[in-house]
Amino acid sequence: MKTIIEPFRIKSVEPIRMTTVEQREGILREAGFNTFLIRARDVIIDLLTDSGTGAMSAEQWAGVMRGDESYAGADSFFRFRDVMRSVTGMENILPTHQGRASERILFELIGGKGLVVPNNAHFDTTRANIEHSGAEAVNLPIPEAKDPSSRHPFKGNMDVAGLEELISRVGRDRIPAVMCTVTNNSGGGQPVSLANLRAIRKVCDAHRIPFFLDACRFAENAWFVKQREPGQQHRTVREIVRDMFDLVDGSTISAKKDGMVNIGGVLLIRDKSLFTRACNLLILTEGYVTYGGLAGRDLEAMAQGFQEVLEEDYLHYRIRSTEYLGEKLLASGIHIVEPPGGHAIYIDAKHFAPHIPQEQFPGQAVVCGLYRVGGIRACEIGSVMFGGPGRPAPAMELVRLAIPRRVYTQSHIDYVAEAAAELFAKRKHLRGLRITEAPEVLRHFTVRFAEI
Ligand SMILES: Cc1ncc(COP(=O)(O)O)c(C=O)c1O
Secondary structure (H helix, E strand, C coil), X not given: CCCCCCCCCCCCCXXXXXXXXXXXXXXXXXXXXXXXXXXXXXXXXXXXXXXXXXXXXXXXXXXXXXXXXXXXXXXXXXXXXXHHHHHHCCCCEEEXXXXXXXXXXXXXXXXXXXXEEEXXXXXXHHHHHHHHCCXXXXXXXXXXXXXXXXXXXXXXXXXXXXXXXXXXXXXXXXXXXXXXXXXECCCCCXXXXXXXXXXXXXXXHHHXXXXXXXXXXXXXXHHHHHHHCCCCCCCCHHHHHHHHHHCCCEEEEECCCCCCCCCCEEEEXXXXXXXXXXXXXXXXXXXXXXXXXXXXXXXXXXXXXXXXXXXXXXXXXXXXXXXXXXXXXXXXXXXXXXXXXXXXXXXXXXXHCCCCCHHHCHHHHHHHHHHHHHCEECEXXXXXXXXXXCCCCCCCCEEEEECCCXXXXXXXXXXXXXXXXHHHHCHHHCCCEEEEECCCCCHHHCCEEEEC
């Protein structure tokens, strides 16, 4: 069959509140043109993020009822730990309340002033936690990653020659770890090949530098490897996932993505002594080592979610439905980061609004336009998120349409494509923005703008 259907039926529904263009105009102004500051009830289709916004399965909800809420040694922890061990092959597993808690613990231990942490592309919270420790976060994407129209099959890959050059320039003693983000969220949700992960491992081995994965979307990455990497087609996603984790010394994971839960994170560390120090920090701020800031029911939901995400019918539907939105936008003449990523479509805002200069935030102008036209909430990934005093302007100005897992149907996606096409047709009316208030770090969450 050519139609790839959702491999699930809907058992429970949540109403969407419709709004008019006039109502949305008032809401947008009140929110200072920042869609993070809009109430969720005022959004028709929420594509702000795929993080923690997915629908849980009947089995996950059954796990919620089974949750063992004992403070220490709860059964739910051991179920979660055993699943994570079988999926990743790693022994030392800590639950955390979300990905950035894992990052905070890791970089409090290995970061610090004068140090440098390379990545294919750091996510905003990873960068912020590294910089908070005093270290410098360096992005090393391959050159194709900066060209939205390049259809490189593994555009999330790290520039391995760039990594070697960085090591010889700053010295291995200043690099506490190399990270690689799968899939690469800041660079268009693009996958990283096994060959690239192996090449990074080789460089890390030669210089005795630990290698960590930011593995939020490990299953989506493995699906792309199975589809695109020569010699991987006959293998299961589970086997490919295991290969990915076998190559690294540890991993930070936000379970709100491929863990298929609304809250949760994981920290994996092979080195026993570093792991022990992480346990102590976890106890200091997150909670005891068998719950890590979560309830037992959350651990049950994660244990089930980390298995469901490896079901290949699910991954087939997931990646195909993202691609479907990408194809519709391309057919309307909208430029996107190609090929479509795993969890999101990234609109090229420089092409969409060429009359708005980078310092007037063309991505944010498109975000505001999508909300006005269709009540669609998207996320700017460009100068608002990564710019700021003393920071260079990013190479791309993107608008991310992130697709929550198992939430929207094909007609919701058709509606998004129609609204985006309508906005594109009248794009010359889009206006630039200037910042009226901004915090020092992670400014995109609370910044306010005025229209120019
Ligand atoms: C690649 C990547 N790393 C880290 C994080 C942080 O995870 P969390 O939001 O659970 O703290 C995210 C969240 O979107 C992400 O996409």
